[in-house]
Amino acid sequence: MAETSGAQFKTPPDWTVRVEDGVTQVMGAPKDDQGNEPGFGLLDAGSTLALTTDELATESRNNVIGDYSKIERLQDVKFGGTTFFHIRGTGENRTYDLYGALVGDIQVTVSWSFGVEMASRKQIDAWINQVMPTFKFVG
Numbered sequence: 001m002a003e004t005s006g007a008q009f010k011t012p013p014d015w016t017v018r019v020e021d022g023v024t025q026v027m028g029a030p031k032d033d034q035g036n037e038p039g040f041g042l043l044d045a046g047s048t049l050a051l052t053t054d055e056l057a058t059e060s061r062n063n064v065i066g067d068y069s070k071i072e073r074l075q076d077v078k079f080g081g082t083t084f085f086h087i088r089g090t091g092e093n094r095t096y097d098l099y100g101a102l103v104g105d106i107q108v109t110v111s112w113s114f115g116v117e118m119a120s121r122k123q124i125d126a127w128i129n130q131v132m133p134t135f136k137f138v139g
Helices: 053-062 121-134
Strands: 002-004 007-009 016-020 024-028 039-047 069-079 082-090 095-103 106-114
Touching: 002 024, 002 039, 007 039, 007 106, 007 121, 039 121, 053 069, 053 082, 053 095, 069 095, 069 121, 095 121, 106 121
Parallel strands: none
Antiparallel strands: 002 007, 016 024, 024 039, 039 106, 069 082, 082 095, 095 106
């Protein structure tokens, strides 16, 4: 399980969960036959000045870093009864999917990135959908 500041996501048994930089929860998708991890999600949660999910989404979209083209906001989705925005972009080498929500005055974000040559869009969405629906906030 990945957990920070009350935000929790359960990962399937073949996934890895590790902490990087002492804070960031990294949820690694199942490794391939050569032992390579095709992608991961970075869980972050903490205080925010954003007052609405739309405000948080706009701020997040404006702060996307990287060589991603066609950054767009997709339809909001609900996980664990909480509305998350969804921003998607594709770079030359990596995909980018950012989900974010406000829970009280806490922002919860999961930034997903996968190698474009390591998985199809269909497989990436399947992996993301193994984790995102497990969202629970216990803060």
